[in-house]
Amino acid sequence: MAKILVTGATGTNGKALIKRLNELKADFRIGVRNQEQAEKLFPGSQIAQFDFSDPNTYENAVQNVDKVFLLGPPLTLKVDELLNPFIDFLNEKGIKRVVYFSAFGSDKMGSSLDFHIKIEEKLKNDGFDYTILRPSFFAQNFKNYDYENITERGIIFSVAGTGKVGFVDVHDIANVAATALLNEGHSKKTYELTGPETHSFTDVATLLSDVVSKEITYPNPSAAQFRDVLAQAGAPSFIADYLIEVYSAIVNNEVNIITNDIEKVTGKKPTSLKEVLKRDFN
Numbered sequence: 472m473a474k475i476l477v478t479g480a481t482g483t484n485g486k487a488l489i490k491r492l493n494e495l496k497a498d499f500r501i502g503v504r505n506q507e508q509a510e511k512l513f514p515g516s517q518i519a520q521f522d523f524s525d526p527n528t529y530e531n532a533v534q535n536v537d538k539v540f541l542l543g544p545p546l547t548l549k550v551d552e553l554l555n556p557f558i559d560f561l562n563e564k565g566i567k568r569v570v571y572f573s574a575f576g577s578d579k580m581g582s583s584l585d586f587h588i589k590i591e592e593k594l595k596n597d598g599f600d601y602t603i604l605r606p607s608f609f610a611q612n613f614k615n616y617d618y619e620n621i622t623e624r625g626i627i628f629s630v631a632g633t634g635k636v637g638f639v640d641v642h643d644i645a646n647v648a649a650t651a652l653l654n655e656g657h658s659k660k661t662y663e664l665t666g667p668e669t670h671s672f673t674d675v676a677t678l679l680s681d682v683v684s685k686e687i688t689y690p691n692p693s694a695a696q697f698r699d700v701l702a703q704a705g706a707p708s709f710i711a712d713y714l715i716e717v718y719s720a721i722v723n724n725e726v727n728i729i730t731n732d733i734e735k736v737t738g739k740k741p742t743s744l745k746e747v748l749k750r751d752f753n
């Protein structure tokens with residue numbers, strides 16, 4: 472069986488994918504920046520030193536590899552400039568099968584966040600045997616990014632307006648990624664991955680109130696208020712700009728869409744947001 476290189480393995484989606492690949496007894500290798508940390512996270516797995524920004528790490532990472540799960544870091548601008556040298560390296564090595572982790576709605580975001588689209592185009596134009604995953608906003612974002620606000624302050628702090636989005640469980644995304652990596656029939660396909668229903672952030676506050684048995688509210692801050700709070704917390708200003716732009720797709724109700732791609736690829740219905748919140752907040 473072909474060997475897969477998993478990038479981004481220590482993150483939210485990478486960990487979910489490794490779990491799924493292990494369940495399926497797949498043959499894979501993990502490329503990480505911090506080998507010591509990865510050995511604790513993934514005991515018994517094949518681990519290689521790997522950094523997109525260090526071409527010296529590429530050759531060893533792709534030993535015996537003929538498929539790559541490619542995931543770039545979040546809250547980073549110009550991800551295309553970070554990933555392109557590795558994509559060019561793969562092309563030179565003839566490693567053409569790439570499952571790329573993009574984002575739902577990235578075609579609707581402004582020019583400072585056009586990196587997913589640029590990478591998708593590069594994979595298409597450079598003759599890769601690609602599968603593009605475009606997941607919606609993760610259901611796990613509430614635990615990952617807003618846990619303290621929710622549990623200690625009783626608020627969801629986001630800049631999502633009143634628009635709706637189909638939050639998706641990262642384990643459903645991982646199941647699609649593993650299916651595409653391990654089976655035929657997913658070449659040159661783009662999958663848009665959403666949960667089973669759309670919710671506004673006010674809806675999420677209601678769901679969370681039920682899950683944690685206390686009142687959670689969504690204050691719906693303006694972009695200026697959001698920027699001020701992040702600045703007071705010491706966050707660099709590009710973080711607020713980045714998040715305001717990402718969330719503008721929700722504000723403008725452009726991602727108020729449900730697809731059936733998860734069920735089409737995996738045969739399983741996507742997990743509801745409430746199920747994920749129950750898992751994450753109990």
Ligand SMILES: NC(=O)c1ccc[n+]([C@@H]2O[C@H](COP(=O)([O-])OP(=O)(O)OC[C@H]3O[C@@H](n4cnc5c(N)ncnc54)[C@H](OP(=O)(O)O)[C@@H]3O)[C@@H](O)[C@H]2O)c1
Pocket residue numbers: 478479480481482483484485503504505521522523524542543544545546572573574575605606607608609612
């Ligand atoms: N949040 C959302 O709702 C959402 C929705 C759709 C799409 N997305 C997309 O999802 C992606 C992020 O996924 P995630 O949340 O699973 O990420 P994550 O948990 O933040 O993990 C990022 C991973 O990238 C690795 N990494 C960072 N810089 C690297 C480098 N220079 N070389 C090699 N590896 C590097 C990190 O490794 P270390 O352990 O070394 O730091 C980590 O494994 C982004 O592309 C984002 O645009 C996000």
